[in-house]
Amino acid sequence: xxxxxxxxxxxxxxxxxxxxxxxxxxxxxxxxxxxxxxxxxxxxxxxxxxxxxxxxxxxxxxxxxxxxxxxxxxxxxxxxxxxxxxxxxxxxxxxxxxxxxxxxxxxxxxxxxxxxxxxxxxxxxxxxxxxxxxxxxxxxxxxxxxxxxxxxxxxxxxxxxxxxxxxxxxxxxxxxxxxxxxxxxxxxxxxxxxxxxxxxxxxxxxxxxxxxxxxxxxxxxxxxxxxxxxxxxxxxxxxxxxxxxxxxxxxxxxxxxxxxxxxxxxxxxxxxxxxxxxxxxx
Amino acid sequence: xxxxxxxxxxxxxxxxxxxxxxxxxxxxxxxxxxxxxxxxxxxxxxxxxxxxxxxxxxxxxxxxxxxxxxxxxxxxxxxxxxxxxxxxxxxxxxxxxxxxxxxxxxxxxxxxxxxxxxxxxxxxxxxxxxxxxxxxxxxxxxxxxxxxxxxxxxxxxxxxxxxxxxxxxxxxxxxxxxxxxxxxxxxxxxxxxxxxxxxxxxxxxxxxxxxxxxxxxxxxxxxxxxxxxxxxxxxxxxxxxxxxxxxxxxxxxxxxxxxxxxxxxxxxxxxxxxxxxxxxxx
Numbered sequence: 001x002x003x004x005x006x007x008x009x010x011x012x013x014x015x016x017x018x019x020x021x022x023x024x025x026x027x028x029x030x031x032x033x034x035x036x037x038x039x040x041x042x043x044x045x046x047x048x049x050x051x052x053x054x055x056x057x058x059x060x061x062x063x064x065x066x067x068x069x070x071x072x073x074x075x076x077x078x079x080x081x082x083x084x085x086x087x088x089x090x091x092x093x094x095x096x097x098x099x100x101x102x103x104x105x106x107x108x109x110x111x112x113x114x115x116x117x118x119x120x121x122x123x124x125x126x127x128x129x130x131x132x133x134x135x136x137x138x139x140x141x142x143x144x145x146x147x148x149x150x151x152x153x154x155x156x157x158x159x160x161x162x163x164x165x166x167x168x169x170x171x172x173x174x175x176x177x178x179x180x181x182x183x184x185x186x187x188x189x190x191x192x193x194x195x196x197x198x199x200x201x202x203x204x205x206x207x208x209x210x211x212x213x214x215x216x217x218x219x220x221x222x223x224x225x226x227x228x229x230x231x232x233x234x235x236x237x238x239x240x241x242x243x244x245x246x247x248x249x250x251x252x253x254x255x256x257x258x259x260x261x262x263x264x265x266x267x268x269x270x271x272x273x274x275x276x277x278x279x280x281x282x
Numbered sequence: 283x284x285x286x287x288x289x290x291x292x293x294x295x296x297x298x299x300x301x302x303x304x305x306x307x308x309x310x311x312x313x314x315x316x317x318x319x320x321x322x323x324x325x326x327x328x329x330x331x332x333x334x335x336x337x338x339x340x341x342x343x344x345x346x347x348x349x350x351x352x353x354x355x356x357x358x359x360x361x362x363x364x365x366x367x368x369x370x371x372x373x374x375x376x377x378x379x380x381x382x383x384x385x386x387x388x389x390x391x392x393x394x395x396x397x398x399x400x401x402x403x404x405x406x407x408x409x410x411x412x413x414x415x416x417x418x419x420x421x422x423x424x425x426x427x428x429x430x431x432x433x434x435x436x437x438x439x440x441x442x443x444x445x446x447x448x449x450x451x452x453x454x455x456x457x458x459x460x461x462x463x464x465x466x467x468x469x470x471x472x473x474x475x476x477x478x479x480x481x482x483x484x485x486x487x488x489x490x491x492x493x494x495x496x497x498x499x500x501x502x503x504x505x506x507x508x509x510x511x512x513x514x515x516x517x518x519x520x521x522x523x524x525x526x527x528x529x530x531x532x533x534x535x536x537x538x539x540x541x542x543x544x545x546x547x548x549x550x551x552x553x554x555x556x557x558x559x560x561x562x563x564x
Contacts, residue, residue: 010298010319037292038474058552191503192320219501219509219552221473226508227501257552259563265547270340270501270539281541
């Protein structure tokens with residue numbers, strides 16, 4: 001039995017499956033969990049692979065440790081999406097953080113990950129973590145709490161993740177970020193046409209709002225093209241100029257992908273990616 | 283019709299094909315050329331994709347412009363393999379180079395690429411280029427000519443590329459490199475098991491012979507995992523410490539992937555890759 005993801009209508013990525021562990025239509029989306037020979041367990045939402053045991057560490061280390069190595073004092077963090085728990089797990093490794101609010105629209109994702117991918121959800125047991133099962137768009141609109149760091153750990157902008165790619169959403173994120181706050185968003189990919197267009201949309205939104213709007217990249221082999229991007233939007237701190245190796249708390253955290261050279265290198269985008277994003281070639 | 287490459291026995295990468303342009307058993311290997319919807323034309327050797335029109339520029343820019351931005355005076359270059367012409371094409375952009383010797387075991391690869399991928403083979407018309415259709419292992423063993431730069435643009439170490447992964451081959455390359463010479467080899471990938479083992483073998487060989495042996499990486503979406511490596515072996519010049527932005531001749535060459543930040547960032551390996559290569563984590 002094979003799981004096949006259509007990276008494009010004409011490019012397919014197929015994974016041999018040992019067992020189809022769960023197939024469920026939640027109120028928001030089709031959710032499936034599988035066990036595979038080469039990637040271990042993985043889950044999909046509406047047929048798109050979200051995370052697998054072999055390489056989820058790459059995505060989650062890069063989305064969390066990058067901003068945590070820049071901002072000198074992160075105390076309150078908001079995670080939008082991220083129901084698999086990977087981002088929260090990485091955040092709980094920092095003793096300096098006081099609260100982590102996770103806003104996930106689909107409670108079933110959290111509950112199923114707790115059953116089938118428990119190594120990803122261990123952070124949910126941390127007393128600093130609060131789970132809110134509601135629409136991220138509404139949460140940021142109504143929130144009176146302010147944050148040092150917002151992580152937009154969303155699916156693609158189709159289905160329930162769609163609202164998280166709107167201008168209104170980012171405007172509200174900007175409002176509830178402290179004056180030196182940072183926002184990171186999953187930023188799609190430059191290579192195939194569909195993700196390229198989503199990448200351009202995502203970048204336009206944060207570029208219009210934030211004084212600092214950069215993009216960084218990681219090698220994530222099981223996402224379409226393996227070249228995946230994150231947006232770094234910031235009110236004050238610059239992602240490479242304000243990077244001080246000696247001050248970074250991540251030094252004490254054992255990582256499998258992230259390190260300080262990787263941090264700096266991840267912001268070095270190839271020319272064709274810069275051109276797609278409208279960034280001048282130096 | 284689909285072309286499927288088995289990235290592992292349990293992970294398949296499939297490309298929808300418009301037309302199967304050529305299928306030929308050469309004296310050395312099975313060679314196929316296709317036209318596809320999303321990648322343009324591409325060719326395979328023994329069922330492995332070598333190059334396609336959409337992203338061959340990434341591999342060829344990174345294998346050539348990286349050493350060319352370090353070595354201050356490259357005059358004589360040897361390319362082993364590389365029958366598709368991509369590496370030679372990038373080299374011919376440097377007016378400072380005096381001779382480019384290409385040693386390709388399989389003349390049929392060159393001739394078929396000249397027919398089906400002519401934009402890759404334009405460098406072969408340059409008067410500085412000499413084509414030798416012979417075994418690279420024997421060429422370096424018998425060569426009396428010395429080189430400033432050797433590019434090992436080989437297939438995987440199965441079939442005709444096998445000899446290019448031996449200790450004897452690298453020993454002879456070392457011998458015919460000038461005292462400040464650089465050797466670059468295609469270095470496989472850290473992610474899937476087979477390529478990981480080949481990567482470790484390749485690194486061990488250059489590490490034993492060269493005072494400077496580094497590894498750098500590029501996002502090549504159509505190679506297994508999309509995370510592809512190159513070896514940088516050098517007698518004198520260091521790939522990042524001896525990098526001077528103002529001196530690099532590549533500044534005058536229009537590139538779609540390579541730039542100077544990408545150069546430096548490409549040597550920033552993730553922790554898990556360093557561990558596989560036996561490089562200390564800082």
